[in-house]
Amino acid sequence: MATTRPVPWVPPLLCLAVLLGGVYYALVDAGPSLRTAGFAACVLVVMGVDALDRRVPAPALLAVRTALYAAVNALDASGVARVLFVLIPFTAYFAFGRRAAVALGAGCVAAIVAAYTLWVPDWQVRAAYISDLVMFALGIVLAVTMAAVAVREREARVRLERTMREVRDLSAADERNRLAREIHDSLGHHLTAIGIQLEKAAAFAELDPAASRSAVSDARWSADRALTEVRRSVRALGPDRFRLTGALTDLIARLNDDRLAVTLEVVGDEGERPQAALTAVYRAAQEALTNACRHSGATRIKLSLSYEDSGASLVVTDDGRGFDMREGFGIRGMRERIGRLGGRFELASASTGTTVSVTVPW
Structure with missing residues (x-):
């Protein structure tokens, strides 16, 4: 003593x-x-x-x-x-x-x-x-x-x-993990999209100048979107509300082209739902679309979004060749983000395609 x-x-x-x-x-x-x-x-x-x-x-x-x-x-x-x-x-x-x-x-x-x-x-x-x-x-x-x-x-x-x-250390670790997920899910997605569009622009520069200009425009949109999300994160307590349906619609519009068809089906009314739940569903959609575009070689991707009294659910399916089920940072981040809200995350991948299912309670 x-x-x-x-x-x-x-x-x-x-x-x-x-x-x-x-x-x-x-x-x-x-x-x-x-x-x-x-x-x-x-x-x-x-x-x-x-x-x-x-x-x-x-x-x-x-x-x-x-x-x-x-x-x-x-x-x-x-x-x-x-x-x-x-x-x-x-x-x-x-x-x-x-x-x-x-x-x-x-x-x-x-x-x-x-x-x-x-x-x-x-x-x-x-x-x-x-x-x-x-x-x-x-x-x-x-x-x-x-x-x-x-x-x-x-x-x-x-x-x-x-x-x-210990509480301070855990809080700091949680905050670092949260920031890492935010950077990966938001900036990571848009940077990937920019890379894909710029590759498309370079490939079609001589064969199809119009398609090349469109790809550059889409890359510019992704850059602007990334900047918008950074600003929204900075003023997280600001008056602007995040609208999930509109954000997904804009995201899909920039992905659709003659090689990839992305559709969105919405059931129910978004209304004034909790921002954390809507943002989590949007990040899951971003990650699923990024993986489908980068790894699966899919030509068709379908998003089914449903608003219910108990919560929101999202199902993303593609016709790609599937991928290794070992979880990288993006999938692990999705699972952790949904789990923190008490939701459910499911992933199934085969040679005929991949399905990502997310459910988040209100």
């Missing part, structure tokens, strides 16, 4: 009380003396030793404290210095633990009993000494209890700080 005390003010405050009480009693009773000066000096030394708490090994510090407390009591004419012995189990609790503190507390009480027995005749029948012993034992109990409470409070604070750090 650490030797650093969470309540370092207790020993010096108690020493100060003993110093003032003992000096006052000595001055009132017999006036200034060398004994009183020695008493005050010993108390000040005790306070100085407490300041060395972190730099002295705990066993040695305990022995030094005990010897100093005994010296202070020998020079004290008032008897108030006995209270210093309650600091032995109090400080020992932080250095050695509960059992050692209880044992030392019991030893202090036994030492007081032994001292009374040796030097105070018939103390067992004298109310003043019995009262002093009871109060001293009560002080030992309170000191150990205070130390226990302080240790538990410190441990609770350490656990809370550790938990807060």
Whole structure:
């Protein structure tokens, strides 16, 4: 257990009380003396030793404290210095633990009993000494209890700080993953589309200038769309609402050409649905279309979007040659995004085509 005390003010405050009480009693009773000066000096030394708490090994510090407390009591004419012995189990609790503190507390009480027995005749029948012993034992109990409470409070604070750090680390990791998914699902899709359109433009530059110009126009549209999505992400709390049906319609219009036919079938009314759910469905559609265009060699892609009271569902099918079912970052990101909303993501791929099914609750 650490030797650093969470309540370092207790020993010096108690020493100060003993110093003032003992000096006052000595001055009132017999006036200034060398004994009183020695008493005050010993108390000040005790306070100085407490300041060395972190730099002295705990066993040695305990022995030094005990010897100093005994010296202070020998020079004290008032008897108030006995209270210093309650600091032995109090400080020992932080250095050695509960059992050692209880044992030392019991030893202090036994030492007081032994001292009374040796030097105070018939103390067992004298109310003043019995009262002093009871109060001293009560002080030992309170000191150990205070130390226990302080240790538990410190441990609770350490656990809370550790938990807060873990929460911050998890939040940071979640945010990094979220940003990675956003970049992949939005910018990644549009950059892929730009690459495809520019390849088309280069291939048709001489054979079909009109088709080449159209491909360049589509690439420019994808670039503008990517910039629009970046701006929308920046002002995520802004007044503009994301419309899923319109976004899918625009996306499909730019993909349709003489080599690829993409259709959209919509059932139900979009209405004022949660933006997170609509965005998740749109990202899933983007990823499915990107994979179909890049990997499957599909000539026909069909999107079936359905708005229901319980949520939205999207099914994307293509007639491509399928692909390896091992999940890359894009598919894993889709699955995680849908899963975070409590939805369901399903993927089936064969040589006759691929089907992606997404369901997101409201």
